[in-house]
Amino acid sequence: MNISVIGLGKLGLCTAACFAAAGHHVYGYDLSDYFRNELKAHRNPIDETGLSELLMSGWDTLHIVDSYDAAVQASDATLIIVPTPSLSDGRFTNEYLITVLEGLAPAIKAKDSFHIVDVVSTVMPGSCDGIFKPLLEQATGKLCGRDFGLVYNPEFIALGSVVRNFLNPDMVLIGASDERSGSTVRELYASTCKTKPTMAVMSLVNAEITKISLNCYVTMKISYANGLAAICEQVPGADVDTITAAIGADSRVGNKYLKGGLGFGGPCFPRDNLAFQSFAEEFGGEALLGKAVVAVNNSIPERIFQKISTHCAPPAKVALLGLSYKADTHIIEESHSIMLAKLLSTVGYQVTLHDPRALDAARAVLGDHVTCTLSPYDCLSGASAIALLTDWPEYRELDWSRIAALVPAYSIVIDSWRIALDKNLSAFTYIPLGVGIPSKE
Ligand SMILES: NC(=O)c1ccc[n+]([C@@H]2O[C@H](COP(=O)([O-])OP(=O)(O)OC[C@H]3O[C@@H](n4cnc5c(N)ncnc54)[C@H](O)[C@@H]3O)[C@@H](O)[C@H]2O)c1
């Protein structure tokens, strides 16, 4: 197929590369001159696992164009993957999408053949029927479903595994204004995915609700595990991992995204939950479960703060290991580690930080209130409290006998993901989250 992709960022470029590597002709456009120039020179501007390798087999069919017109003229369908940042009330803004739709409209108007506009960016339910369809009909003088198609086709990919998730989905979600558009996008994915995913083809509004509902459901599983972890900590001998492993073995539940730990952060899950609540309220409903999920998630930095302050008072030194919202990324958006660092530094603890990739981002946000270190051992030297926060592989390899010589006796070690359970930590006061420690008496 001939398709165009508008927005070649973290998701857009991976999408374009996956389709191009599968043999489709992809015409990509990004507002950024830098991105377009790098891509024209066959250089990859995005750091994402497997993307460079994929582009190697896709350069021949990935063509970078310099205008919306060129993108529409060269293709039968245009995928739009531009930002939809959150507003203060939790809703996603359509501002960037509207700019793109207005930019595409003249070329769609001038075209004789049927053109499909496929919105991939995450949007608020009601956006396609209520805003995008009337905008396009008015700007082109054409009828949606007859003269052009409108599709909502969001992705379920996690950063760090975007390419793998894109090519191996459980389900492809396709909301369509008409059967022809739905079938075309379905074929596009069927010819690109390596698996045979469930093709969930439905109306535009149902697809919009499905996208944020699915993310909210998954965060409900995470908060369930974290609520359970907080209870287990109070019960001598209880262990959240043993319990969630058994719960997850029941196929009605499933064991994915059921790990209690530091909670969920990042650019997607937290904001999708807030958007779902705003959406429910807009239609006179109330997302009670969603509110509980957020409350459990938001309580985690405070829970760790309490454990630290019970053990040592300011200005004691506290070492935080791991700042990104998950391993293998430099992203600190909605990271619980950053929230904990702020809680601690505000009341006068000396906070030292380490992260293999997120140190610069953290420094930019936390400034002079904390000390950034390049080695985990420098970070925790002299610390009365150590918190293992992001599950980076290198923290699993820490040499605890070396650390024992660097810190006061019985410093506390808070282990969010229980990565040091099998180590000898007798020189420390070891507090794995979600585990009820039998009392010493
Ligand atoms: N990254 C993810 O993990 C992820 C996952 C699922 C859904 N999404 C959704 O996908 C959308 C894009 O996210 P992203 O992470 O790829 O964003 P991004 O910021 O990495 O990339 C967006 C790209 O769009 C370009 N752009 C902005 N305005 C433009 C315009 N008018 N014309 C052409 N290009 C324009 C920017 O230059 C940028 O390169 C968002 O709605 C997001 O919620 C992202």
Ligand SMILES: O=c1ccn([C@@H]2O[C@H](COP(=O)(O)OP(=O)(O)O[C@H]3O[C@H](CO)[C@@H](O)[C@H](O)[C@H]3O)[C@@H](O)[C@H]2O)c(=O)[nH]1
């Ligand atoms: O059992 C688990 C699994 C994950 N997490 C946390 O959940 C967050 C999100 O992790 P992940 O899903 O790997 O990353 P994201 O890139 O945020 O991807 C999510 O957000 C995207 C944007 O909406 C969706 O497309 C994806 O399907 C969805 O997984 C991280 O803080 C993890 O530490 C847990 O606490 N427990």
